[in-house]
Amino acid sequence: MTKVKLFFALFSLSILLTLLLSGLPINAIHATNEPPSWLLAQEQANEQPFEQAVQNSQKIEGLLTLYHHQKTGKVYLELTPEQLNKNYLCFISLDSGIGQAGIFRGLNLNEFVFQWRRQNNKVQLVVPNINFRTQPNDPQSRSVNRSVSDSVLYSLPIISIHPERKTILIDLSSVLTSERDLSNLANSFSSFLSSNYSIDPEKSYINQVQAFPLNIEIESVFGFSENPGSMRRGLSSLPDSRSFNLNVRYSFLEVPSEESYQPRLADERVGYFTSIYKDISNSSHRSSIVRYINRWNLQKSDPNAAISTPVKPIVFWIENTVPFEYREAIRQGVLMWNAAFEKAGFKDAIQVEQMPDDADWDPADVRYNTIRWSTSFQPGFSGYGPSHVNPLTGQILDADIMVESNAVAKFYEGISVLIDQNQQNNATQMNQNPCNLGRASLARLTSASHSNVSPDFSSEHLCFGFESNRQLAVGAMAMSLLNGVNENSSEIKDYVQQYLSFLVAHEVGHTLGLRHNFQGSTLLAPEQLHDTNITHSLGLVGSVMDYVPVNLAPKGETQGDYFPMMIGPYDQWAIEYGYTAITGNSLYAQGQALEDIAQRSGEPELAFATDEDYWGVFLDPAANVFDLSNNMLQYSQWQLDNAIAMWKGLESHSPTAGEGYDQVRRMFETVFGYYQNNAENMVLYIGGQSFNRSRVGDANSRLPFEPIPVNKQREALTLLQKYIFSEDAFQFSPRLLNQLAPSRWQDWGNPDADSTLEYRIGDRILRLQKSILEEILAPTRLVRLRDLELKNPSQNTLTMPELFEVLQNSIWTEVFQSEKDIKISGIRRSLQREYLNLLTQIVLREVNVPEDALTLAWYQLKQLQAVLDRTLEKHNNRMDAYTLAHLELTRDRIGKTLGAQLQTN
Template sequence: MQRPNLLTKVCGVLTLTAVFFLQPGFFVSAQEQPAEKDKPEAKADEKKPDASSAKKPKFKKYDEVITKEAVTKTGLFRVHRIEESLFYEIPTDALDTDMLWVVQISETTAGSSYAGMPAGDRVVRWEQRGDQVLLRDVRYSIRAETGDPIAAAVKASNLAPIIRVFEVKAYGKDKAPVIDVTDLFKKDVPEFSARRSLSAGAMDSARSFIEEFKVFPRNVNVRVLASYAPGRATGPGGGGPPGDDTPRSSGITAVVHHSMVKLPEVPMKPRRHDSRVGFFSVSFTDYADGTTHEAETVRYITRWRLEKKNPEAAISEPVKPIVFYVGREVPEKWKSHVKAGIEDWRPAFEAAGFTNAILGKLPPDPRDDPDWDAEDARISSIRWLPSSVENAFGPHVHDPRTGEILEADVRMYHNVQKLVRDWYFVQASPSDPRAQAFPLPDDLMGELIRFVVAHEVGHSLGFPHNMKASSSYSIEQLRSPEWTRKNGTAPSVMDYARFNYVAQPGDGAALLPKVGPYDHFAVNWGYRQFSKGTDEKKELEKIVKVQKDQPIYRFGDPNAFVDSTQQTEDLGSNAVEATQLGLKNLERVAGYLIQATSKEGKDYSLLANAYDQLLAQWNREMGHVVNVVGGVQEVNLYFGDADRRFFPNAAEYQDKAVTFLLENALSTPTNLIRDDIVARLTPDGTAQRVLNAQSQVLRNLTSASRVNRLAEVEQTKGNTAYSPAKLFLDLRSGLFRELAAKPVAIDLYRRNLQRSYIDLLSANIKTPAANSDLPAYSRAELQSIRETIQKADGSGASTVVQAHLKDLLSRIEKALDPRTP
């Protein structure tokens, strides 16, 4: 996995030409001066210059700068602390070397951020310029092979910015420059500032202190107790509500951890990105003189450096395994589940040729290893953040030269527990009696946390979300105990498939996702090490070719409003059938909602939250069906494997989706509007809440982009397509079906929905979408609905229904003719 030329190439582009500066005293003429004829000889008793008047040395002696009071630690640099000052003594072999600088929050004031949050990272280089040392910000966004004529132009266009200039105070052993870096940490240097992460104001050096420093063979760590002026309130990552920029009334103090680690001397052999396989990537513009006749955007996947101890063995332990530590702050009862979530990826790496490739470990006892630090840029860990945010995330830090992942810290917000608890309750509790009452038992919560950790560790291994994965399992497979236990509820744990809401009580199917077949495929493609002499490109193509006939190995970014097979929070290959089964489970949950959430002597806040989650799940599932209409399916195969990339959904499938929505989403959901629940929560009932949900369905169904896609397909497929005209006809027939009855009876929820639809069509006329048939269809629909209302026999209808019909006609007239009074 080596690419010997990469470092040479990069350094050839980016390393500055050495510049030598002559001191004023060095400008001496070599020409001999003519003798002065009449110059008298010096008298023997002439006074010599006093020694005290001789020119003072430019630098202090080493021991005058690094005094006996210094606390010194040696490793990558020699670092000295003298009272509140910090000095770096930089070995000459560490100059002109790329280093990764990582900043994290170790501790902070409540409401500003959280311990363990990232604050930035960048590649830097220390360079000596005469008697100064420059700290430079190194970038790799443009490159060219050394030796190419254009390489000089690329180098000239990619000059590394100077972050700081340091005067050399003295020289140590082997000419190592000694510099004072105190201000680098006690003042607010923008490139390393934590202000943004803390939502803080200006840094106050008078209230900031260097707390601690540690030095290792490959890195230097510095902890700073930093104080800031009041700033703005934070959003979801901090203490304030989203979008709140209210100034804070008090300042912020935080412990900011700086870790500088030397990048590998021999860069990892990179692997080119392939859009058919999901990997995060690092990109740059390559100006090499290739055959494409254009500047090429090159993308390398981000991955860990896994190299076999025995390169010729089919399966081998790695030279250096991937290790994630379970943070000391993780609640004790969850630590074993967190470790299990990390190691859930081990079978996938074994299939790719590595045993024990990824390990979950507990941190060493502080008494055994006092220097162990979760913020160290060499250490990857699972951090637990005391936050009410319902989320988790798994970032990583990588070498920009090659994409090698160097360090990763998964952050688990405390309230991710609430998130998965609520989802599991509304999606899977009908099939799991353990989840039919709050609080959920610890064994179940441990399984849910394990799932979240496995997902986030996947991100830290280089994998993005794969929203296409879940669409490759049939409804039958999702209800099968054998299938789901072997393959999980989706081919990838990186999908937002959540929990098995398709399974019905008695099926016995698995309910949680797991590291699945697609994940094994992606690990194999991204991490497999090939023997010397193997054509790697051909071997990788062989691996990816299985996608042609096996959809479970396909990858897709979220594209929810276009590709109905790449949605979030969905399951199965048929959204209509999946949602039909999902609604049955929601009705079951509604039946025991009060019993599950209510406790003697407690209020109804837990019931209110659970009911909100129930309705939110209803909205999500209906949204999956909406996206079938006008939807396409993307099959990302390359030339030679497929003659097209996008396939419109079958007209029959779209027709079934609209029929389903009319019968379920756009009919009054009486099974969820339960008086025994609503009467405990609100004095206003649920009419407005139901209307909001149904109106959202209508807006999405009749959006300009959806109508445009339907029209495009109709243009090419003619009468066999599901057309915009058919969509509006179906909606009119379903939304106003009561007008065909005698007498006409329309309940409150339906009256609200009909008014909303008329207003939606009217708005389409008033503010027409550019280059769309939507205004024309909307105008025609209003005319047709007016005719339908006028033909209806409302003589036996109630007073409110008669008034409602007159109101609809009035709204239509005003929309069609704004001059109507």
């Protein structure tokens, strides 16, 4: 009998005697023939000697001690008693992708605080609940611990305990390569992976293990195999769609000492990413929710100097995969931010280094901040700037920027036809592709697109990734078609350098903690946009954190900068808030100094609106993407005129000898998308309201909501009539239309291989008109128009009756002004049918609109019915067959709709 079992027998006997003497029933305690778990753990752990367990394994020492068995591929972790119950950070990213389906190299997969906790004969990997916290020595901490739960992700058996060091050995392999791996990889990309593929354990392995004093780096390779009965379409980026590999990078870090970093409270007037928790101990402030901004730990080397170099600057390394010709532009984009840091008291806060070709470190190593070059088959972004943050304090610890090579390569070839010509006869397919929809329809999809999916993979981000590429292509086309600039000229090269510097500056802003600012493009008046004396001193935009379009000059004006060449006033102010050294040992001691900075938010050049003010909202025309100037109506009109001029330029453009016509088709369609984007910008004025985050007492503070002036709303409606709905809006020569042939390569190298052979120009125009019309009459916009009459009692507002009347008169001009023979063109007939469809849906309650909108739609149909009666009676013999049949059918449909509406009431 072993000593353990002898001890257990004596222990059991003593318990039995105690129960008998106390009178308690013996079955009150569950009987067992096994020793207690803590004794069992010791015995089982010692069954395999430590040295035997790690035999033939490579010992790798650093922050933690690991053993990598090369033959079996297993990785063991040796934990000291001091490393138990201690906070660590885990950062997980995708180190390789497939370049398609939203699965791209460099994407963040997960990050969290965790602890190793021993429980009997196992070690648990636990994510502590840091969302609820108390101050030290607060007795409420006991309540918090019992009120909310931590999350136990894994419970791993102890392999062995070292007899001398008392260290614990566990097997990490299942944590790093199984279907339940730390990254939750199989569920990280919506339903694409989980529906079509599964992790194949036979193809998955741990590829690399590295240990450093401050971090552990492990790379796992996950092999995916196709599920039986998979309905997936072929992935063109793969040699065989039945299988692919993904490399996942795990970085484990010790949580930095809180003594070396002072968190800074967030303010919603200044756009920073935040780390948030609820302070249970807080009873003296209005809210117990605490938000820290995400920022780097910049400290002055000379605290007494007005401007000082930092103790530890932020260093970005340009990856050695970046083409030589783009490295200087990337460097300039990074260094743009030093101007802001100088105003915040730091000299050379950001530095740029070039990664050597023979570097012995990996760009994914969290010790290095890198700017990496990605080459994807179907990229969903032009740039991507994630950072890794300590969620306990908001301190940024590491950042990596991905630049997509397709953002700058081959302007025309890189622009796919966003609206698949092959979908024109399939309304269901077309409506399921958000890139084909206007903003009103996109708003209805926003909540669904964010459900259980990282925003970086969501549909609207994918669409506007394409829009960025389209902007770059449009600028190059304008230079060629309007100004005769050769594709290989130095001017084109400078143009690309400007774009790349701006793109990198935008992504660096994210890595500094800054969120998007979709009001950043409203700094200058339209006539100032091409005055380089202004744009090189003040900036082209208030913030490079906006999605900025190419800045094309109108006809007759000298072209200025195409893209921002410096950060803007908002960027400098935001860095001042986040990084200026402020005295005070506590968060709230710094409060007044931060408040003094934030109170400037009402200044026009510091206007701020971020993602939640734009996506799915579309309320404020100034909170917008790919717009420019403080008078967007004038700017958009300029761009619509530029688009028309480019179409005219294509009429005289012919491919050079030996080239096909598919490039003409691509250019034609690219301009169409540009035209639509600028028209959509105008729609935002109708029923629009400006929104600001100013607080009482701020400089230039205003009420949060202000209606867009009625003259601006009417101007927008007038411009839409001219550029979208009028008879003369789309005029193309037969010669141009007969050049629109697609590439006939039927393989994965042609992104438009599924396009229809002929370009269906009538359908293309109608889709644009339908999109704009649906946005104007969107239920949300009609509700806003109704409510604006209450918010603006002076009656100086655009009313729903006026909107309906203007639309009907402009779309049915031929019958309302029928003094002569009537001939309605095919494009106008299609538009009129769509208008009738929309009003019919409203009248029959197929859409949820205000009752007044339903009444007005009914009234407009009655008015139109009466006009059609008179027109058909007066001009019956003076119409072509198309027009006569169209008007007869329209009158018949209106009668049936009004009759059906009476029955539903």
